[in-house]
Amino acid sequence: MRLLTDLGYTNLRLYTGGIADWVDHNLPVEGIRRVPGVAFTPRFGVAAALEALGNRSFTQLAGMWSVVVIASAALFWLACALPGHGLLQGGQPLPFDGRTFLDALYFSAVTATSVGYGDVTPVGAARVIALVEAVFELLLFGGVVSKFVSSRQDRLIEEVSESTFENELGRIRTNLHLVLMELHALGDVVSTSVPHPRLGDRVESGAVVFLGEMRAIHALLFRSRHEPEELVIETILASLESGLRAWSDVLAASPAAFTLSPLMRQSIEKMIGLSADICSDCVPRRYATDLTAQMDRVQTAGQKLRAHLHVP
Amino acid sequence: MSDVSREELLRRLYDSTFVLVDVLPPDSWGLRHVPGAINLPVDEIQSRAAAVLPDRNREIILYCGTST
Numbered sequence: 225m226r227l228l229t230d231l232g233y234t235n236l237r238l239y240t241g242g243i244a245d246w247v248d249h250n251l252p253v254e255g256i257r258r259v260p261g262v263a264f265t266p267r268f269g270v271a272a273a274l275e276a277l278g279n280r281s282f283t284q285l286a287g288m289w290s291v292v293v294i295a296s297a298a299l300f301w302l303a304c305a306l307p308g309h310g311l312l313q314g315g316q317p318l319p320f321d322g323r324t325f326l327d328a329l330y331f332s333a334v335t336a337t338s339v340g341y342g343d344v345t346p347v348g349a350a351r352v353i354a355l356v357e358a359v360f361e362l363l364l365f366g367g368v369v370s371k372f373v374s375s376r377q378d379r380l381i382e383e384v385s386e387s388t389f390e391n392e393l394g395r396i397r398t399n400l401h402l403v404l405m406e407l408h409a410l411g412d413v414v415s416t417s418v419p420h421p422r423l424g425d426r427v428e429s430g431a432v433v434f435l436g437e438m439r440a441i442h443a444l445l446f447r448s449r450h451e452p453e454e455l456v457i458e459t460i461l462a463s464l465e466s467g468l469r470a471w472s473d474v475l476a477a478s479p480a481a482f483t484l485s486p487l488m489r490q491s492i493e494k495m496i497g498l499s500a501d502i503c504s505d506c507v508p509r510r511y512a513t514d515l516t517a518q519m520d521r522v523q524t525a526g527q528k529l530r531a532h533l534h535v536p
Numbered sequence: 537m538s539d540v541s542r543e544e545l546l547r548r549l550y551d552s553t554f555v556l557v558d559v560l561p562p563d564s565w566g567l568r569h570v571p572g573a574i575n576l577p578v579d580e581i582q583s584r585a586a587a588v589l590p591d592r593n594r595e596i597i598l599y600c601g602t603s604t
Contacts, residue, residue, distance in 0.1 A: 227581045231586070233596060237539065237540045237554075237596070237597045239598065240540075243560065255569065493552075497553070506590060
């Protein structure tokens with residue numbers, strides 16, 4: 225607080241309760257990221273193991289799979305050195321030599337893929353190793369498959385959200401264009417001396433729709449997760465500026481042509497408020513100079529509306 | 537300088553006559569903030585205040601984590 229006072233801010237106030245007080249009273253909050261720790265995260269057991277596997281990358285999982293195959297093969301091979309343990313082929317125990325390591329590798333891979341031809345069979349300790357290997361590799365394989373599926377899903381979700389965003393942009397542009405046409409038409413009407421019935425209603429609904437579009441643009445600049453192309457923002461901002469100027473013209477005709485209704489006044493006040501936020505220094509992202517200049521023009525055009533809000 | 541009560545803040549939440557500033561770290565702001573609040577962490581006030589709050593005479597309502 226003192227920091228800001230030192231920087232020259234004069235009208236500072238403090239909400240003493242803070243966010244804790246706000247939340248305690250169950251008032252609405254906004255947030256962007258998901259609350260960490262609220263999602264179910266198992267700490268022990270098979271579910272935890274699966275969760276941990278799910279956090280590994282595709283390559284890591286494939287690597288782990290290979291390591292387990294080779295490590296188990298080594299254990300099978302070592303087991304062959306003990307009488308009564310190891311691997312049998314055609315009912316005969318395999319000798320503990322270099323060639324047998326290849327057999328052990330083959331048996332390990334056959335076990336890991338849960339194919340189990342049965343041409344080489346384990347006895348003694350090798351049976352336990354084979355069971356453990358089979359279960360573990362099955363889990364790993366499950367992890368690999370789920371990884372593959374979820375990465376595709378993530379891509380899909382991203383695509384959907386992007387296309388929704390594109391639609392939203394398109395909608396803003398179309399609506400803005402329509403409101404602009406109506407505004408220019410209104411400008412023509414108020415500039416003729418012929419009194420027009422229901423002009424106030426038209427101005428009022430124009431103001432409400434325009435304010436809605438302005439809110440959408442404001443959200444686009446401040447809240448959007450996606451970054452629209454600068455060219456698109458520039459077009460939208462140019463329309464916005466032109467619209468605000470048109471409002472100045474229309475409002476200049478008041479109160480001769482129509483009287484400002486409370487709703488109109490309210491809408492215009494909100495337009496001024498929103499336009500105050502649209503300037504090169506206020507928006508959260510950095511943009512090209514042309515664009516920031518355009519934002520400043522929008523702000524200026526918006527602030528000019530204030531002059532027409534004289535109290536009758 | 538006067539304090540703002542929760543009731544006043546709630547009543548005026550959607551009028552645009554003031555700027556609501558959350559001075560908590562970005563993580564906290566990202567998690568949850570009072571609707572419409574902008575984020576200006578305490579340790580960034582010095583460097584970013586001028587950019588985020590261009591109008592030094594506008595009413596600014598600050599809040600942080602818990603009662604202070």
